[in-house]
Every structure is written in C-alpha cells, then in structure tokens.
Amino acid sequence: MRFILKKHDKVLFVFFAAALIGSFLIWTFEEQFDEKGWSANPSMRYQMADDIIDSDLLIRKSKDDIINLLGLPYDTNLFGKDNFVYKLGKPPSFSEPKVALLIIVFELDRAVEVIESIE
Numbered sequence: 001m002r003f004i005l006k007k008h009d010k011v012l013f014v015f016f017a018a019a020l021i022g023s024f025l026i027w028t029f030e031e032q033f034d035e036k037g038w039s040a041n042p043s044m045r046y047q048m049a050d051d052i053i054d055s056d057l058l059i060r061k062s063k064d065d066i067i068n069l070l071g072l073p074y075d076t077n078l079f080g081k082d083n084f085v086y087k088l089g090k091p092p093s094f095s096e097p098k099v100a101l102l103i104i105v106f107e108l109d110r111a112v113e114v115i116e117s118i119e
Helices: 007-028 035-040 046-054 063-070
Strands: 083-089 100-107 110-118
Touching: 046 083, 046 100, 046 110, 063 083
Parallel strands: none
Antiparallel strands: 083 100, 100 110
C-alpha cells in the first residue's frame, strides 16, 4: 500500500513541523532560574527571566529576600517608583543588540510585579 500526500496535506505538515521546531528552539534556549548561574554569568541572565516571571518566584518577597537571592540591584528608583532593576545582558537580536532589564515593582516592601524590559 502506497501512502500519497495531497498538496493540502503537505502544506499542513510543513506548518506543523515549523511550529514543532520553533517550540523546541524556544524551550532549548530558555533556562530555569539558578542562583549560582545568575551570579556567575550576568550577561546570560536574560535566559532565566521568563522562568522568574512565569513562576512568580519573586512575588510577595521582601526587598531583603530578593537581594539575598539576586544580589544588589543595578538601580532602585526607575521612573521615581519603588523598584529594583537588574541587568539581564543582551539577548540575541536581528537588529542592534540592547540590554534587557528585569524590573521588580514593590508596594509596602513586597514585590507585586516583575517585568522584563529592553533598555
């Protein structure tokens, strides 16, 4: 028995394969947060940012807890708000590379929001 793909099936197969490969590449280059890796390789921190944000790792932690976990912040008063800013390094880009930042917003000395931004 011979298996023949129709034109429509081939197009669907290509889109499925592209989505599968894209998902694999995104997963491959994303790192889980690791305290030692964060301290040892500051220029590669951008790889851990999604895990920090998605897992709510820092939400409801105090400023002291965050400093113990991530070290001293790069800035503490961005735009006149109560926040910590950590440099994440330069993620790969097709245009001019820019520094990514992790911004931790505080209310009443507790982290309430964590944002990744490009400087």
